[in-house]
Amino acid sequence: MRFEEARHREGASALARLGDLADRYRRVRAFSERLSRPLAVEDQVIQSMPDASPTKWHLAHTSWFFETFVLSAADPGYRSPHPLYGYLFNSYYEAAGERHCRPRRGVLSRPTVEEVREYRRHVDRHLLALLDRAADGEAPEWAPGVELGLHHEQQHQELILTDIKHAFQANPLRPAYASGSSPLTPFPLPAGERGLPGERGLSGWISYPAALREVGHDGSGFAFDNESPRHHAFVGAFSLASRPVTNREWLAFMADGGYTRPQLWLSEGWKTVGAQGWDAPLYWEQKDGEWWTMTLSGMRAVDLEEPVCHVSYYEADAYAQWAGARLPTEAEWEVAAEDCPVAGNFVESGAFHPRPATDDGSTPLRQMFGDVWEWTRSAYLPYPGYRPFAGALGEYNGKFMCNQFVLRGGSCATSRTHVRRTYRNFFPPDARWQFSGVRLAK
Amino acid sequence: MRFEEARHREGASALARLGDLADRYRRVRAFSERLSRPLAVEDQVIQSMPDASPTKWHLAHTSWFFETFVLSAADPGYRSPHPLYGYLFNSYYEAAGERHCRPRRGVLSRPTVEEVREYRRHVDRHLLALLDRAADGEAPEWAPGVELGLHHEQQHQELILTDIKHAFQANPLRPAYASGSSPLTPFPLPAGERGLPGERGLSGWISYPAALREVGHDGSGFAFDNESPRHHAFVGAFSLASRPVTNREWLAFMADGGYTRPQLWLSEGWKTVGAQGWDAPLYWEQKDGEWWTMTLSGMRAVDLEEPVCHVSYYEADAYAQWAGARLPTEAEWEVAAEDCPVAGNFVESGAFHPRPATDDGSTPLRQMFGDVWEWTRSAYLPYPGYRPFAGALGEYNGKFMCNQFVLRGGSCATSRTHVRRTYRNFFPPDARWQFSGVRLAK
Amino acid sequence: MRFEEARHREGASALARLGDLADRYRRVRAFSERLSRPLAVEDQVIQSMPDASPTKWHLAHTSWFFETFVLSAADPGYRSPHPLYGYLFNSYYEAAGERHCRPRRGVLSRPTVEEVREYRRHVDRHLLALLDRAADGEAPEWAPGVELGLHHEQQHQELILTDIKHAFQANPLRPAYASGSSPLTPFPLPAGERGLPGERGLSGWISYPAALREVGHDGSGFAFDNESPRHHAFVGAFSLASRPVTNREWLAFMADGGYTRPQLWLSEGWKTVGAQGWDAPLYWEQKDGEWWTMTLSGMRAVDLEEPVCHVSYYEADAYAQWAGARLPTEAEWEVAAEDCPVAGNFVESGAFHPRPATDDGSTPLRQMFGDVWEWTRSAYLPYPGYRPFAGALGEYNGKFMCNQFVLRGGSCATSRTHVRRTYRNFFPPDARWQFSGVRLAK
């Protein structure tokens, strides 16, 4: 649903849904708090690279979003707790004014974690009051902004997890995010399943005939602007792997010189391999001849049956070259996903890590949703007829349509209520700190 | 025509065409020499940025290409004049071994210009002898390599011009490449046409209906691997501007704050504007309130009716935003080009600069070919079913399919015999030193 | 006193002084804690530039120093609380093994502030027990290491203040370190003294005749290795300014184009002015046409009578050029300091900021000690006959004798018991974040 059209269309139904919106607001906001609970105050301040942000910055920025795009517009009496919060917690909205330099978010000790929590409570009080007042009158035009703000906050919940994972790996002490004492149950790996020598089953190929298809979001329910409009696309015959590439398969790629043969790589990818010294997925470490990986629950031996994770587009593409296959286009992925339920290993499982595929017979394609984001070979570009959200929110997605690739399907750090079949995630081809994996096509 | 298939298919006809090939070899090689003739020895040594190369490097590298991909394979007795030439003049072929660092090509004073010319003569002697010997026997399997080498050399002929233009601008003395004494006639701008206040005619829109189309090269005659295979694509209804954007229109964009309003720009584009201090197309300079531009024939006042040139994808996209339009996709461009003759202001005109559109009534679309390369909004990606050339030549195109955009149609620095309707040129979105311009779509 | 000689010479007297040493140990260690008390947990984690370190790193590193250079040698049963603390808290001692990358100290959230405090208590328990046991027996050879460790900790106490000042300035909220509620009394600026238009008295010149002098430390009491040996130096006739340059004088320099005239500057200095955009001392900001400065007690209008502070060697040298004078050599400074009591505005005053000179008639030279470190024109080089401390501690001072300049006299952030007439502080010529000022000579 496009944001600006939404303002009008929502009308009648929105009113009825305001109560539901307030409930969801409370749930989503509380989940952010819950995610930060296992962290020490010190953990919430640090920034391990320019692309990542401190936890407390995420907690504040998502509040700033409601403040800026809902409260400031809807409530003339609203005042931010501090006149500089707008400067500190604007991420990239040029239309919302100057902002603090992104790579320097980790040098801000103030506001403190407690002051940020107070900021959240301040915004919550005003926003819930606003929703409460609106319940008596006409459908408010700011309601879609609340909806957008919740999806926005869910995106940052995923980043809270990926960013703290990156930060913890920068520390030789290798702190664990989730432990036994965590309120979120850690990933219970089935006994006897680690590093089994036997293969649990080859990936199969599922075939799809050539056809003129429709892809993109049809306007029923929430979607980001970049998923619209729904449009025709000719999709040639293709086959999709029945499950993502596993660590076992990735180790075979590595053993076959995957990271040392330039012929397999895109030119920019090969440069990155050299400059960054890549020889395995991010977070993998070799100890005594065995590969270990850092997870949010601490260091673990690499599980051979898990989907490979934390690989870049460059690596995904090189792997596909090596395997004599290719990555799917996003249209192919979307066509195939039509028959798959939006279910899987999402953040709610508390695993915070991809799990091996299980064959429950329910669908030929396994793990299309959850576990790992799947790189497509589609550059992140506007759909035919794309129009960005109106106003400052037009900067939400459109201005990043350059030098990025689309990922599909969500990961173990994504909320189940956040993802869709038409959902287009995007990252530059060298990004590895997201839970990103590979599904082959041919 | 795909290179490896070509080896077989060429068979019968190739033999008959060998004589023609030798003729074309002589002509193309001679044109490289001709292009370097107006240059001093000193001019041919320098390198003004990592993306550009010295003239003498282009002259040597194109010879190395024939040596490596034809002579070394076809003539066991062939010896390069120097065992290190392979190291010095390999551009980016990993499979062809180690090579000299690209940004350091300008620190190589040796081989001298004269030694490079001798290298060229050495290669020419052997290659023409090879062609001569082959004329008596069976169709040789290396013949497609000669064909490819000629198209490769034509690409570098264009780079000789764009690179020396960049180098000359780095010199405050602003040397001119083409002057009255040049063997190539300089661009004779019609008298009284510079900076006319009146507009010479608005651009119109040519409309095309939605349809399932075929795009890509069909295999008849030479084409690069990246143009194949010909495949179906659904192209929605669209309109294309009847001519490229002119300097007059670009000045209106600038006057309206085009370079100062972040809302018009892609995020990466806006960063580049700031980092590079862009406020006009490359080679424009303001003197006494008037805009001048450096051309290969020296400094000139900006001609309002010429197509704007030396703009990046970022600028092209921002302009389109400002104009309420967009850039075409490469499929749209190719569909529209079907009715246009491959004719226009190419390098053979000796102008070395785009010319104002003329309405000769022959076609509703003007300047589709020649004058300026036209940025499309299509990322440079493999066509469905794409297979690179076999062997080391597989690195020719495929490994660059990342973070680049496609340009179409050729420029005033392109050879007429080099370009095609299906031709896909590609550059990163911040590149400006090619003769690149803008045609709008909607 | 040289460290290794000290081990033998200390002998008899050391035993008697062990009780005193334990007392001083407790006092110095407690002062570090006291300095960190006004800080939030968040403040103690951040690092605003590679040259600065987080508060908790300073607190841990100084403990590591005792652990590594005393406890590990003297107490075979001693165990560090964590096997990686040695890696995390080694600053630059190659002989003590690998260490964490300096510019990445601010990405370490663990150990937490509380864990660092526990580390300090752990070291304190063991070190005080060691001192206690030693009181019964022979003079221990590790006692000079304790002495050195205390002076080392005092150096880091000064850095705690200068580093947090730098970090706070990186935050647009401009937090204040010391406020009314601080246990350390903030600087009480006398009423009516801010920005007085009248000058409080010109600086005079004190003259010294040419003579063959002795400079350097004579071995009585503690000194760093770089202050020895005492040696002859011919010091020509010179005059020294009776007080440091004031903000009033600095503003005159600025008003006269001080930061815009390359003729006044060293070549490297002028490059730095351009690259860093310097136009005033560090921490100065212009608001409504008036100059303000950030202090550890918050923002304040620049006090005209205070010594100028937070200027680099480059600025100090340019100012001297402008004033028709020069900076003193360290030998000149030391000769002049012979008659001055080691007294002044040190960290114990709780001002954390330089104060205006007062003329109490006690000495012709004012503010030689405390307030601001004074740049000399002497490069930081070894004295004739210099020998570094033995073993790993040889890295303490000697390996930095390159591309740095000597500063003398201590500052408002230095402990009174830390500085000496022969004390040689040193920083690179572009460093500004120390409390560094200027005294002229001619």
Place this chain on the structure above:
Amino acid sequence: MRFEEARHREGASALARLGDLADRYRRVRAFSERLSRPLAVEDQVIQSMPDASPTKWHLAHTSWFFETFVLSAADPGYRSPHPLYGYLFNSYYEAAGERHCRPRRGVLSRPTVEEVREYRRHVDRHLLALLDRAADGEAPEWAPGVELGLHHEQQHQELILTDIKHAFQANPLRPAYASGSSPLTPFPLPAGERGLPGERGLSGWISYPAALREVGHDGSGFAFDNESPRHHAFVGAFSLASRPVTNREWLAFMADGGYTRPQLWLSEGWKTVGAQGWDAPLYWEQKDGEWWTMTLSGMRAVDLEEPVCHVSYYEADAYAQWAGARLPTEAEWEVAAEDCPVAGNFVESGAFHPRPATDDGSTPLRQMFGDVWEWTRSAYLPYPGYRPFAGALGEYNGKFMCNQFVLRGGSCATSRTHVRRTYRNFFPPDARWQFSGVRLAK
């Protein structure tokens, strides 16, 4: 002799010396031409690093020096051949206006080599005419400028050699500057002397008693401003090695882990070793287990008895640490040089490379002059009472007195008529491309 005093003092005698000056002008200028003769046009254009300059730039800049500091002042009718030559060929004189960016000197193909030669002839004509006219009248006040210009040109003659050596090493073809056909006789290494296993004699130590000395230039004859004034310095007792460190000794240092033991190095030096990957002097290469070195006459096996050359201050200091010695101060060097004739292996020998010491019994100290510049442990700082040349020429030396070290004695690339006992050369501690070596002291 200080430049401004010179203007008055020269008076009477200058007139008599003008004829001599014209002779020397012709000789020095001709020698620059002679040095460029073995070079191809291409060689004279390239720049291999920011610190080095193209040959043709040196040839033009030295002419610009006479133009700017003599002709423009002395001859109101003088015109430069091109209004932009001042911009292109000003090196670093802020007072002489804006200038071309130093690291981009290698992108200037124009003026061509021949145009630069014409520039030189233009300046020569006018300057010799000026000298000729002046011979009839009063002593001209610009005469010291001519004198300075000649010494300046001799400095650039040395740079022509060191810079082209660096440029040639950047080329895998390893061109040789001087060959058999060169007008300058190449270095004839005595037969049978390469890599002799036997040692040709240990270096001895020459001792000097402590004394109050006078150092610096006394004003008789030409000297740069930085050599004045002559002043007292107390120089403690010291010993100086009888000859520079040889390659044989350097190989022992390398074999003993010289480049791998951080304890031997200054902190900045050790960082540079790591960042630059130093494991031997510049221009050394290992082939088949043997060390070779690039010389201006081509590649050669390292001669064990030659003074080690092309080492930085960092390396010189580390070597001295390893040898249990130290580098001399510049005062010590100057005291010792008092008894040595200014004679040795200078550029006039045509060797362009240091030679092994020979013991001709004439002096206990060998090779104090020529062969290699000798690093001292003295930072390059002003002498007490230093005053720079007046006007723009004040930038000649004074503004570089920061982060550099003094070298003494001249090298095989220095003109014999250029160097003096009081001559202070200076380079940053990481510079290696000069002919710089090591003499130990203790």
